[in-house]
Amino acid sequence: MERHFHEQxxxxxxxxxxxxxxxxxxxxxxxxxxxxxxxxxxxxxxxMDDAINRMEMDIDDxxxxxxxxxxxxxxxxxxxxxxMKINNDxxxxxxxxxxxAGYSKSLSGPRSVRLMENIPKMARIVRxxxxxxxxxxxxxxxxxxxxxxLKDDEVDRLDDALFKxxxxxxxxxxxxxxxxxxxxxxxxxxxxxADLSTNIAEEVIFIVQARTIKHHSELxxxxxxxxx
Amino acid sequence: xxxxxxxxxxxxxxxxxxxxxxRALTSIxxxxxxxxxxxxxxxxxxxxSTFLRSLNRMNDIIPGTRVEGKVLLGGVDIYGxxxxxxxxxxxxxxxxxxxxxxxxxxxxxxxxxxxIHGERNPSAVAQRVEESLRAAALWNEVKDRLDKSALDxxxxxxQRLCIARALAVKPEIVLMDEPAxxxxxxxxxxxxxxxxxLKKEYTIIIVxxxxxxxxxxxxxxxxxxxxxxxxxxxxxxIFTNPKEKKTEDYITGRFG
Numbered sequence: 165m166e167r168h169f170h171e172q173x174x175x176x177x178x179x180x181x182x183x184x185x186x187x188x189x190x191x192x193x194x195x196x197x198x199x200x201x202x203x204x205x206x207x208x209x210x211x212m213d214d215a216i217n218r219m220e221m222d223i224d225d226x227x228x229x230x231x232x233x234x235x236x237x238x239x240x241x242x243x244x245x246x247x248m249k250i251n252n253d254x255x256x257x258x259x260x261x262x263x264x265a266g267y268s269k270s271l272s273g274p275r276s277v278r279l280m281e282n283i284p285k286m287a288r289i290v291r292x293x294x295x296x297x298x299x300x301x302x303x304x305x306x307x308x309x310x311x312x313x314l315k316d317d318e319v320d321r322l323d324d325a326l327f328k329x330x331x332x333x334x335x336x337x338x339x340x341x342x343x344x345x346x347x348x349x350x351x352x353x354x355x356x357x358a359d360l361s362t363n364i365a366e367e368v369i370f371i372v373q374a375r376t377i378k379h380h381s382e383l384x385x386x387x388x389x390x391x392x
Numbered sequence: 393x394x395x396x397x398x399x400x401x402x403x404x405x406x407x408x409x410x411x412x413x414x415r416a417l418t419s420i421x422x423x424x425x426x427x428x429x430x431x432x433x434x435x436x437x438x439x440x441s442t443f444l445r446s447l448n449r450m451n452d453i454i455p456g457t458r459v460e461g462k463v464l465l466g467g468v469d470i471y472g473x474x475x476x477x478x479x480x481x482x483x484x485x486x487x488x489x490x491x492x493x494x495x496x497x498x499x500x501x502x503x504x505x506x507x508i509h510g511e512r513n514p515s516a517v518a519q520r521v522e523e524s525l526r527a528a529a530l531w532n533e534v535k536d537r538l539d540k541s542a543l544d545x546x547x548x549x550x551q552r553l554c555i556a557r558a559l560a561v562k563p564e565i566v567l568m569d570e571p572a573x574x575x576x577x578x579x580x581x582x583x584x585x586x587x588x589x590l591k592k593e594y595t596i597i598i599v600x601x602x603x604x605x606x607x608x609x610x611x612x613x614x615x616x617x618x619x620x621x622x623x624x625x626x627x628x629x630i631f632t633n634p635k636e637k638k639t640e641d642y643i644t645g646r647f648g
Contacts, residue, residue, distance in 0.1 A: 167581065168588045169608070232631045233607040 169234045176226050176247055177302060180254070183219040184298040186212060187257045188291060191357060194264040195287040198350060199280070201272045209265035216258035223251045242374060246367035250301060253360040253367075257294065260353040260360075270346035282329075283347065286322045286354045289315060293361035300368045309368035312361055313377070319358040326351045401426040401565060401595040402447065407461035409442055409451065416442045418619045419461065424565075424612075429587055429596045431610035431627065433603055435647065438616040444567050444599045448484035449477055465564075482509060485558035489570035491550035493542035493557075498525075498534050501542045501553055505561040520560055527593070528556035529586050548579025552586065559594070566590065568598040572605065584609050603643055607631045615639045 190212045197205035227248045230236060236244050293312050300308035330344045366378045402424040409417040417439045424430050432440035445451045447463060449470060463470045470480055482505070493501050502521040511517055521538075525531040530552040534545070542553055551571060558566055568587070572580040587596055587609045600606050606613050607627060614624040615636075623630065623639045634640045641647050 168585060228632060229628050233627065235604050235608070 169230075169236075169240075172226075172230060172234075173240060173243060176223065176230070176244070179219065179223050179226065180247060180250060181298060181302055183216065183223065183251070183254050184294065186216050186219065187254045187261070188294050190216065190258055190261040191264075191287070191291055191294065194261040194268075195284060197265045197268040198271055199284060201268055203268065206265035206268045209261050213258045213262050216255060220251055220255040224248070227251070239371070242371050246301075246371045249367050250364050253363050257357050257360050260357050263353045264350050267346040267350050270342055280347075282322055282326045283350055283354070286319055286326075286351060289319055289322075290354050290358050290361070293319070293358055293365075297361040297364035297368065300365060301371075304368070304372050306369045306372040309365035309372075312365035316358050316362045319355055323351045323355040399426045400424070401465075403462075403464040404447075405462045405464070407443075407446065407459065407463060409439070409446055410458050410460075411454070412456045416619050417446070420621045421461075422614065422621060422624055424595065424597060426595050427591055427593075428611040429591050429598060429609055430612045430614065431606035432597070432599045432614050432616060433601070433606045433642075434616035434622075435642070436601065439619040440599045440614075440616045441569055443616065444569055444597060447565070447567055447597065448481050448486060450486065452477065482561045483563055484565045484567060485561065485563035486567045486569070487551070487554050487558050487571050489573055491547060491554050491574070493545070493550050493553050495541065495543055497539045498542050498545070498553060499538040502556050502560050505557060509561055521556075524556040524560040525553075527559050527590065528552045529582065529589070530556055546579070548575050548582060551575060551579070551583060555583075555586065555590075559590075563594065565595045565597060568596065570600055571598065573600070573602065580605070615642060617642070 190209050193205050193212070194209045196202065197209060227244055230244055234240075293315050296308060296315075297312045299305070300312065327348060330348060333340065333344065363378070366376075369375055369377050400423045404420050404422045407417060407420045408415060420443060432444060434440045442451065446459065447470075451457050459471055465480070465483065468475070470484075494504060496504070499521055502524050503517050506517050506520055511520070522531060522535075525534060530549060533549060534540075534553075542550065545553060551574075555566070555571075571587075572583045575583065584605065587598065590596055591611075598606070598610065610627045612624065613627045613630040615622045615630065615634075615638075617638055623634055623636045625635070629635075630639060631643060634643065
């Protein structure tokens with residue numbers, strides 16, 4: 165017998181999917197605003213964040229109601245707990261997009277082509293992680309979630325590389341220092357979005373398999389990698 | 393009071409109820425909205441069942457009882473002297489804690505109310521019996537054995553049969569007094585899902601000492617204590633942020 169409660173869970177899933185699409189779009193636009201030094205695009209990111217914040221509050225309210233009124237158990241309980249965390253993670257991603265868009269002004273003027281190449285490269289991987297983590301959530305696919313966790317290393321590597329490249333730049337003047345700082349901060353914000361995608365992927369594994377793989381339990385992932 | 397999103401179906405004003413000298417309910421004023429589920433909760437002896445049974449004058453049969461105040465259905469006081477109690481109970485049907493089918497066939501149980509209200513046309517009776525059994529989510533389980541005894545049904549089926557019997561006479565309100573407390577969790581779940589469906593057509597008022605059930609099925613919740621209505625609000629508000637400390641203490645298990 166179909167329970168009304170399960171329809172409500174499905175609606176919650178759909179709301180999170182809609183929110184994640186907005187977050188992906190906001191990340192995409194923030195990177196574009198930086199690459200094109202486009203202030204109008206940056207403004208769009210800022211106003212999208214208001215909508216994302218409203219979605220977060222709405223989903224929080226739904227979760228509170230479901231917990232208080234439906235006494236969820238087992239997989240349903242894990243799902244709602246994870247949905248609350250994913251909601252929070254998506255909202256934070258929106259904030260990171262806002263941060264990135266905020267640096268678009270600092271990056272006008274001459275740029276190091278090589279350094280600027282790293283940013284879109286990272287952004288591509290990060291966007292992919294966001295969309296894959298949410299797809300894993302929607303499909304309840306632990307394997308797909310695991311693949312997201314593994315991509316985080318690549319983002320960390322690019323972030324480190326960008327930082328080292330900037331340290332090695334010759335004769336910095338004050339303008340290039342400000343541009344370099346902006347690039348480091350953009351890279352850091354992208355790296356945080358990747359971490360949040362990893363959190364989502366970990367939550368998916370928690371929902372599907374009732375296993376916690378975060379923090380010290382990352383060993384299991386390392387073992388997987390060695391086995392390959 | 394809950395948000396007035398719907399039309400008001402039933403109103404009580406300063407309603408008090410006495411068993412002899414004992415005042416079991418003190419000045420209850422409440423607006424019950426149409427096409428919603430309203431739950432009454434509270435500890436044993438708080439008056440919730442007495443109040444429910446006052447809404448279709450089921451307490452009339454208890455000697456030495458009397459009421460003060462008003463219960464208005466469609467603007468008419470149901471305790472007025474011209475009120476036909478049989479017609480009142482058609483408009484305000486009732487389902488009890490223990491399922492109580494008549495020792496008759498499944499068909500005759502549902503047809504019973506129609507016949508005593510004067511429906512003689514067999515095809516009209518048959519049609520309404522089917523509609524009622526479908527509305528009570530029982531039709532598919534019994535359609536091939538309508539002439540079998542209702543007493544052969546399982547407890548959960550018997551309770552849904554009693555709901556079908558209440559629905560057959562097209563009530564406006566269905567009162568439910570602990571309708572699932574004698575059932576196992578699966579049969580309870582079926583009744584709860586049924587209540588959710590029924591509110592599209594009917595106004596439901598349910599008494600339950602299972603707080604979680606009130607949370608799951610109702611739109612509005614009234615908390616009674618010592619014969620008084622302590623708090624009445626949207627169910628979500630009652631279970632996440634009640635106004636009264638007594639309500640909070642009760643729903644969080646800090647009572648007494």
